[in-house]
Structures are given as C-alpha cells and as structure tokens.
Amino acid sequence: xxxxDLTYAQWNDLSDGAARRLAEEIADRHCLTVPVGPQNxxxxxxxxxxxxxxxxxxxFALVPGGRPTLGYDAARFRPTSDQLASYADSAAxxxxxxxxxxxxxxxxxxxxxxxxxxxxxxEAFDPCDAPLAPDDPRVLKLIASAxxxxxxxxxxxxxxxxxxxxxxxxxxxxxxxxxxxxxxxAMAQLASTGLRTTTADEWEWACGAGAxxxxxxxxxxxxxxxxxxxxxxxxxxxxxxxxxxxxxxYKHEATTERTVVCGGDGGSTTCGGSGFFLGWLALATAYRDxxxxxxxxxxxxxxxxxxxxxxxxxx
Numbered sequence: 001x002x003x004x005d006l007t008y009a010q011w012n013d014l015s016d017g018a019a020r021r022l023a024e025e026i027a028d029r030h031c032l033t034v035p036v037g038p039q040n041x042x043x044x045x046x047x048x049x050x051x052x053x054x055x056x057x058x059x060f061a062l063v064p065g066g067r068p069t070l071g072y073d074a075a076r077f078r079p080t081s082d083q084l085a086s087y088a089d090s091a092a093x094x095x096x097x098x099x100x101x102x103x104x105x106x107x108x109x110x111x112x113x114x115x116x117x118x119x120x121x122x123e124a125f126d127p128c129d130a131p132l133a134p135d136d137p138r139v140l141k142l143i144a145s146a147x148x149x150x151x152x153x154x155x156x157x158x159x160x161x162x163x164x165x166x167x168x169x170x171x172x173x174x175x176x177x178x179x180x181x182x183x184x185x186a187m188a189q190l191a192s193t194g195l196r197t198t199t200a201d202e203w204e205w206a207c208g209a210g211a212x213x214x215x216x217x218x219x220x221x222x223x224x225x226x227x228x229x230x231x232x233x234x235x236x237x238x239x240x241x242x243x244x245x246x247x248x249x250y251k252h253e254a255t256t257e258r259t260v261v262c263g264g265d266g267g268s269t270t271c272g273g274s275g276f277f278l279g280w281l282a283l284a285t286a287y288r289d290x291x292x293x294x295x296x297x298x299x300x301x302x303x304x305x306x307x308x309x310x311x312x313x314x315x
Contacts, residue, residue, distance in 0.1 A: 003029070003314040004116035008064040008210070011117075012049055023051045023062070030119075030312065031055065043240040044217040048209070050242040053119055056193075057131075060119035060312055061242040063206050070204045071110035072286040074103035077214055082223035083277050090275030103214070107286040113201045119312040120198065120206045123244050124253055124263075126305045127189035128181045132162075134172035139164055143172075178305065183258055183297070186306040197308035200255045203262040206309065208285035209240035216246065221280035226270045235283060245309070249282035252292075253307045259293040266292055266303065 003026050014022065019038040027034045036052040051062040079087070079099060087099045096102050132139055142162050143150065150156055150166070157163045161178040181189070190196055198206060208216045215221060217234040227235055227249060238244050245263060252264035268289070270279040281287060295301050 004065065004118070006064050006117040006314075007066040008068075009066070011062070011064045014049075019049055019051070023053075026051075026062070026119075026314065027053055029315065032060070032119075032312075035059070041240070041242065043209075043237065044211065044234060046209070046211070046240055048240045050240075052122070052242060055312070058125070058310065059122040060310075061122050063118055063120045063202075063209075063241050063243075065115045065117040067112055067114050068205050068210055069110065069112050069212070070108065070201055070208075070286065072103070072107040072214060072284065073110050074100040074107070076212075077103055077219060079277075080220055080223075083221070086223050086275050086277035090278050094274065103281070103284075106281060106288060107214075107284055108200070108204065108288050113205075115202060115205055117314055118202070119314065120202075120241070120243060121195075121310040122238070122242060124251060124307040125310050126178065126307055127186045127193075129176050129178045129305065132175040132177055134175060136175065138162060138177065139172060139175045181306065183254060183306060186254065186308065187256075190308060190310060195310040195312055196256065197253070198255055198262075198311050200257055200260045200262060202311065203253065203255055203309055204285055206241065206243060207239065207246045207263065211240075211285065214284050215280075216240075216285050221277070221283075223276050226276060226279040227283060228270065246283050246285065249279060251307055252303075253309050259290075259297045260288065261293045261296060262287070265289040266296075268292060 023034055023038050032053040032055050035054045038049050038051040041048055041050045053060045077100065084099065090096060142158055142164060146156060153166065155163065155165045163176045163178065164172055165174040167173050187197065213219045216239050222230060236247055249264040249270050250267040252261040252266050255262055265282040269282055296303060
C-alpha cells in the first residue's frame with residue numbers, strides 16, 4: 001500500500017514495534033531521518049502516537065489520513081459567562097451580530113473530506129527566509145556597521161532584511177536573511193525543494209487533529225488577555241500530532257488557496273483591541289477571516305512574511 005493511505009485508526013492500532021518499523025520504512029523511502037522514534041503523546045485529554053522525521057534541518061510530523069469532519073457549527077458552542085461578556089462588549093462597540101451568528105460567519109462550514117496521510121512541518125516556514133552562518137559576510141558586515149548599537153541587545157534587524165540573534169555573551173546564535181516576495185514566488189520556492197504548503201482542509205486537519213471543539217484544546221479560552229499575553233498555556237503547546245501550530249494570531253499561514261489563510265488574522269483583532277474573545281477566536285481551528293484573506297491577495301495586500309506549513313507528500 002502507499003503510505004499516503006495510512007489512516008489515523010490504522011496508525012494507532014499498530015504495535016509499538018510495527019509503528020517503529022513503519023516509520024523507518026517511510027524515512028528510507030523519502031530520504032529522511034527519524035530523530036525521535038514513535039512515542040505516545042497526550043494533548044487536551046487525547047492520546048496519539050507521534051512520529052517525527054527530519055530532512056535538511058526541517059522537522060516533520062506524521063499526520064495520518066482518513067475521512068475527518070472539518071469545520072465548526074456554532075450551534076454546538078456553549079460559551080462561558082466570561083466569553084459572553086467579552087463578546088457583548090465587542091458587539092456593543094462594533095455593531096456585531098449575535099455571538100453564534102458571528103462565530104458561524106468566522107469559521108468554515110461543517111464538511112467531511114478525504115485526506116491522505118502526509119508529513120507536515122512542525123514549525124511554520126517562510127520559504128524566502130534563508131538561514132545564514134554566523135560567519136557569513138553579510139552577518140559580519142552588519143555587526144561591524146552596527147557597532148555600539150548591539151550592546152545588550154538579543155536581536156538586531158536591519159532594513160535590508162537581515163536578522164541576527166545573540167546570546168548573553170554577544171555570540172551570534174542565529175542569523176537569517178529575508179526578502180520581500182509575492183505569494184507565487186513563495187510557492188515556487190517551496191516547490192523547488194519538493195514541498196508545498198497545505199490546502200485549507202489539510203491545515204485544519206493538521207491543526208485540530210479531529211477535535212470537534214472551537215479550539216484544538218476545547219471551547220474555553222482566557223478572558224483577561226490576548227494570546228500573546230500568555231507565554232505558556234495549552235495554546236502554546238504542540239498539538240496532538242506534535243505540531244507547533246495556530247499559536248499566535250499575528251502568524252497567519254498561507255494555503256494553496258491564495259485568498260484563504262489559516263491560524264490567525266494578521267493581528268487585526270488583537271492590534272485593534274477588539275476584545276479578548278475575538279482575539280482568541282482567531283486561533284480557532286476552523287477560523288476564516290474572508291476579508292483579510294481577500295485583502296492579502298489583492299494588489300493592496302501586504303505581509304512582512306509569507307508563512308507556510310510545508311507538506312512532504314507520501315508515496
């Protein structure tokens with residue numbers, strides 16, 4: 001069988017030994033390494049056997065396939081009193097419809113889809129954000145030109161798209177060069193490495209891992225701050241598959257549909273101070289800000305980075 005036919009049930013029904021052998025077979029066929037063998041993980045009360053792979057410094061997690069139900073039906077949402085109060089304040093200020101109507105409008109519709117098993121990048125990736133060695137001439141030139149400006153800083157960014165991070169001793173720990181590119185250029189750059197970004201359906205399955213709740217961890221969310229106000233919490237943990245995904249509304253991700261972005265709204269609600277519930281809603285698994293997606297795809301749209309969720313297809 002093709003490894004793309006592997007379903008969630010089949011993967012979890014394997015014995016530990018069979019799962020390990022299957023992971024090694026997948027790695028051999030696709031020229032990968034297995035830095036972490038299959039292991040049982042728990043997230044939001046659910047358990048799963050996670051398998052991680054690596055290629056050229058990029059880590060991937062196995063996301064089994066099947067016929068999952070995606071989307072969200074606000075009729076099943078039972079908001080807490082704090083969520084209701086937060087939304088009521090936002091609705092009064094911005095003239096929003098009833099809560100259930102708004103949640104329905106901002107999430108994808110319920111549907112069942114057929115999806116293959118795939119390897120999905122653990123971290124979001126900017127195809128045109130290239131890592132640089134600490135002794136790269138561009139890094140050395142930046143350090144020399146910055147001079148005293150670097151004293152005591154942990155990260156220094158130049159107008160030319162260079163970003164250099166330092167440890168407490170002043171040693172360069174990470175350097176990257178970013179270039180402004182179009183959506184098409186970013187997708188072409190991914191394709192040149194044998195990868196692509198997720199479809200909207202794949203992203204939703206990769207994020208929610210089958211959870212029927214508004215968020216991948218449940219229906220509740222904090223109501224005294226925005227996601228970035230919490231450096232820890234269930235939203236900041238890797239999900240059931242082992243992916244760091246949907247953690248920051250500012251870090252929206254492009255999909256194969258140019259007008260559909262997932263995982264955030266570019267910070268529109270949080271930056272505008274629209275209310276804590278609305279700020280957290282942008283992390284809902286099925287969240288869709290149609291206006292934001294269409295604006296990004298328009299001639300006026302702009303994003304400092306085009307984040308993708310790379311997929312390595314299985315054969």
